């Protein structure tokens with residue numbers, strides 16, 4: 004019997020009508036299959052937040068100034084952001100990585116210093132990062148997954164912080180999928196109608212500037228991505244190599260996943276899409292990926308907050324899988340009146 008058949012049989016023998024635990028059943032199935040185990044466990048869950056700045060902010064694509072990226076890094080380190088609160092609630096470890104913040108953060112203790120450079124270039128007139136910088140960013144992202152695995156973590160979520168990064172994420176989405184820019188682009192942290200129109204025009208200019216170099220997955224990521232987005236992609240690729248459960252947060256993390264999946268399609272086996280962000284474009288992106296997010300709470304914060312909020316669902320999925328009685332062990336009658344409707348001794 005294949006492991007998939009065995010996992011499904013365990014789920015179906017639980018004392019419940021078939022399918023009645025809904026998405027918790029597919030969630031438990033997925034985690035068990037990732038771990039290739041009939042007794043799946045989550046250990047030392049961790050969220051890694053990569054922070055980076057974006058040269059394209061010079062085009063006026065975000066209502067907030069780039070300085071907020073560094074300020075929020077300090078807030079994460081002090082424990083004061085939403086994701087800190089959610090991680091504390093569920094016992095999730097949090098790691099903050101300077102992927103490319105446009106400020107000198109070397110004095111900050113507790114921060115992982117992995118700055119490639121102080122922000123990307125403005126992608127309407129240059130490559131966001133060089134191919135070399137991209138390889139370094141992918142490698143730093145991979146290192147974060149290795150650190151987590153070495154600490155005993157088998158479930159890793161990826162978050163990001165970067166003013167301007169919804170512009171980069173929308174550009175990546177359009178470049179990878181071919182969807183028109185206006186369907187990929189949203190208001191980010193809260194642009195008004197004029198701001199949104201400008202953001203769409205900026206992304207279209209960027210795509211036109213790079214149009215002869217958008218056939219290769221890595222080239223797209225280097226030209227229009229962010230340093231934090233590239234590190235998430237590298238983290239996803241390494242976490243897949245290590246058979247970890249991978250939690251994908253909102254729109255930007257999903258764009259990073261899209262890039263990773265174009266580099267190596269097998270990453271699809273290990274990812275869980277935690278929530279549907281309110282950012283316009285996320286629904287289309289998840290549909291494109293044939294992904295069913297666990298939650299729809301109209302959140303659009305980023306920083307791994309959706310992954311942290313969704314994590315208890317994984318805990319509950321494994322609680323039913325590992326702890327619930329079966330029809331035969333509990334002496335509960337199945338559909339046909341027999342106590343073990345699957346038959347004993349098979």
Ligand SMILES: O=C(O)c1ccc[n+]([C@@H]2O[C@H](COP(=O)([O-])O)[C@@H](O)[C@H]2O)c1
Pocket residue numbers: 064065066067163164165166167168169170190191192193252253254255256280281282285302303304305306
């Ligand atoms: O995760 C999301 O779906 C999401 C949607 C909108 C905004 N964000 C966060 O807001 C920041 C980017 O917004 P913006 O408007 O500066 O491009 C960045 O720090 C993200 O973490 C995140």
Ligand SMILES: Cc1cc2nc[nH]c2cc1C
Pocket residue numbers: 067071075163164165192304305306
């Ligand atoms: C305040 C603030 C907090 C954030 N967290 C993630 N992205 C953010 C963007 C802003 C502006």
